[in-house]
Amino acid sequence: MIKVSAPSNIALIKYWGKRDRALNLPLTSSLSITLSSLISEATVEESTGSEDLWDIMGDPSKSQRVLAAARKDLGDHRPLKISIVNHFPSGAGLASSASSMAALALALSQFLGSGEVPLQQIATWSRLGSGSSVRSLLPGYVLWEAGTDPEGKDCLVRQLHPASHLPLSLVVCVVNDQPKHIGSTAAMERCRDTSPIYDGFHQRNDADLQLAQEALVQGDLLTLGRVAEANCLAMHNVMHQAIPPVDYFMPGTHEAIALTRQLRANGVPCFFTIDAGPNVKIFCSPEYQEVVSQACRALPGLVGILEDRLGLSYEELLTK
Numbered sequence: 001m002i003k004v005s006a007p008s009n010i011a012l013i014k015y016w017g018k019r020d021r022a023l024n025l026p027l028t029s030s031l032s033i034t035l036s037s038l039i040s041e042a043t044v045e046e047s048t049g050s051e052d053l054w055d056i057m058g059d060p061s062k063s064q065r066v067l068a069a070a071r072k073d074l075g076d077h078r079p080l081k082i083s084i085v086n087h088f089p090s091g092a093g094l095a096s097s098a099s100s101m102a103a104l105a106l107a108l109s110q111f112l113g114s115g116e117v118p119l120q121q122i123a124t125w126s127r128l129g130s131g132s133s134v135r136s137l138l139p140g141y142v143l144w145e146a147g148t149d150p151e152g153k154d155c156l157v158r159q160l161h162p163a164s165h166l167p168l169s170l171v172v173c174v175v176n177d178q179p180k181h182i183g184s185t186a187a188m189e190r191c192r193d194t195s196p197i198y199d200g201f202h203q204r205n206d207a208d209l210q211l212a213q214e215a216l217v218q219g220d221l222l223t224l225g226r227v228a229e230a231n232c233l234a235m236h237n238v239m240h241q242a243i244p245p246v247d248y249f250m251p252g253t254h255e256a257i258a259l260t261r262q263l264r265a266n267g268v269p270c271f272f273t274i275d276a277g278p279n280v281k282i283f284c285s286p287e288y289q290e291v292v293s294q295a296c297r298a299l300p301g302l303v304g305i306l307e308d309r310l311g312l313s314y315e316e317l318l319t320k
């Protein structure tokens with residue numbers, strides 16, 4: 001039996017559109033931070049029956065795509081028993097599909113591939129379950145390169161910097177911990193088909209990514225935070241202009257955005273980002289985490305707060 005954990009990751013420069021739906025290849029590159037304690041745990045063992053047994057929350061189709069890809073590459077078709085547990089709310093825009101698909105792909109690489117499978121190959125399996133999951137395969141600041149190859153041979157994931165380069169803490173304002181009303185793939189497709197600013201969002205990607213990467217090299221959190229906020233709002237604008245609009249925001253989302261701006265005006269360098277859900281992730285240097293989380297506790301529209309940081313080394317990630 002193999003048990004592997006992988007953490008969630010949060011994009012600072014977002015992925016919001018596919019160049020190939022079947023292969024889950026992104027239109028543009030994205031940049032993220034890999035977290036530490038918001039984790040999913042995948043367990044893989046041989047099944048005693050003749051069919052696969054799944055013990056997972058929700059729809060198994062994403063996991064089945066990951067398993068099919070691993071089996072095809074490794075030629076091992078033994079029936080398996082697979083369970084995945086998310087140690088935080090699932091499907092609420094907290095990247096549980098990213099951490100769970102990454103954990104599953106890593107567990108399969110250990111169980112079926114005896115740990116000999118190269119990282120980029122594990123990423124191709126994981127990507128079929130959730131595109132953004134490939135960024136959870138590495139710790140620290142991670143770049144997922146879109147590439148241009150039709151089969152995705154140059155769609156690669158790599159670490160830009162370890163977490164120690166620019167330590168960050170994250171305070172997640174949980175506005176709603178229930179699964180989202182529309183999944184990210186369907187929402188991306190609606191945006192592609194109906195949002196007049198979908199192309200514009202992808203055209204600005206190069207500039208946002210370059211600015212974010214330069215800021216990272218300089219250790220310039222202010223610039224990194226500014227471009228991350230702008231990129232996040234641009235993505236949500238794309239959604240808000242779709243027909244019908246994809247609107248993940250709730251009253252608590254607006255409260256947390258306003259609070260972040262207020263804290264910043266009061267000299268606390270913190271920034272928000274929001275994914276396919278109403279929850280707001282506020283990031284800051286570790287020395288400000290307590291101030292930010294105290295301030296968030298006073299917001300009426302939240303159902304909870306989660307706190308995390310950038311952290312783990314890859315070895316820890318594989319064995320935790």
Ligand code: PMV
Nearest residue numbers: 011014015131132184275276
């Ligand atoms: O990989 P998916 O299908 O879960 O899409 C993730 C999309 C966002 O979380 C909204 C942005 C991102 O880059 O993570």
